[in-house]
Amino acid sequence: MNEIDYRAFYDRVGSENGWDFSRVQCRVEGAEAELYREVSRLSKPSDLLLDIGTGGGEALLAVREAAHLLVGIDRSSGMIRTAEANRSRFAAANVRFLRMEAERLDFPERFFDIVSCRHSAFDAVQVAKVLTDEGTFLTQQVGEGDKINLKRAFGRGQSYGVPDGTLMADYVQRLTEAGFAEVSAAEYDTTEYYRSPEDLLFLLKHTPIIPEFGRHPRDFEILAEFVAAYGGEQGIRTNAKRFVIRAKKTSRA
Template identity: 25%
Template sequence: MGLKELWLEEEKKSFQGWDFSYINDRTEEEPLPWDYDKIVRQYLNPDYMLLDMGTGGGEYLLSLGHPYKNTCVTEGYPPNVELCMEKLEPLGIEVKQVIDDSHLPFDDNMFDMVINRHESFDVNEVHRLLKPNGLFITQQVGGKNNKELSKFLIDDFKEIVSSNFDLNNNVELVQNAGFTILKSDEYFPYIRFFDIGALVYFAKIIEWEFPNFSVERCYEKLCQLQSILEKQGFVESREHRFIIVARKTQK
């Protein structure tokens, strides 16, 4: 089977939850200078009412071992919502499908902590949901994430996420909404692909970063990346991450 046929096979692979384990041994991500999981656990108390925004398939949430009766989740992607209904609801975790970030179906001052890893949010709505002194912890994918690779692969590339979506602008938004910043950081880690098939799988899933990507449309560029990979053993892209830990301080 030739390279193109292999790449076309990768393009067809199914994806569920938010689990990239299929390409784990074919990629390498530079560790972040902070540990989201460690930060969440540092603040989390078993008595807290917890909301996990954009839970995916609930994989990370379940790893926390938080009491199910004190736990709610939101998710927007229909296949993941179905997965959550099957996996989380029977445990007693409340699952809500959310399409509009500015209308979350929960009561005012309901949660002690809202966590959010790589999910969009309306900071005023998060503020509404939190109890006084409640905590908001979010790690975000910044607007420069994989942008150079996207521009290389996609002819006439038009960004969907603005490059201005960064730490400084979000810290300002969070503070203006009535929060005190407890921690903030930003980093641009590398991700390396050790075969182009892994990159194809990755780009097909993250369609908002690689709009209109397909093996057929981008075949020439993929061949150029294959040549780079054969010379240096990998193709590298730069990601963009930032984290904010904030406490609700105003009503």
């Protein structure tokens, strides 16, 4: 999926669903990456928090009481419309949503105490620019080995064929070069059991795991074969591969 196609896909998903997968029934085995739990733990009541690639704002709104002001940005107008609708339902006066590119953070320098980013691209230099001295950046990303049996079945997929750990190493290097200290990373690989084919189908239609899913002639046939091969009493088995990076800014950044 090229950049133009991905932007169109992401904007459509934003308008239809946001980044809300609460309707998907999936049981998880193993320790999960919990980015916003860590964000909430590190935040102080006086903090200003920026969330890059906030999607429909679902995760940010869930931790709205952790900081004084929370700002979520996303490049998709569809996502921001959904985020605003979600904010209205919560009447969250201390949360703001803005359409903005991660490559150009239009905020004052050293403005935010904490910056978070989940499953979205970020620019390490831009993050360093808007983060206060001694501020913390946390990001959770999808590893190359995510949904690996599904990608093998289709012969294509998000980061398919890229050596595991490549993206994590690249992000760690970029953050280090941008002046961050105490850069640490942790990997998580959990087993997932999707309750029904419909749950898995919803996931595939609303994520880029299998690019252009449904537009290739054999996609639904391959999905049926996958369900037959990996389905069982516990559900349809696959995996979730994630990594979390925590970086502390210094006054040199």
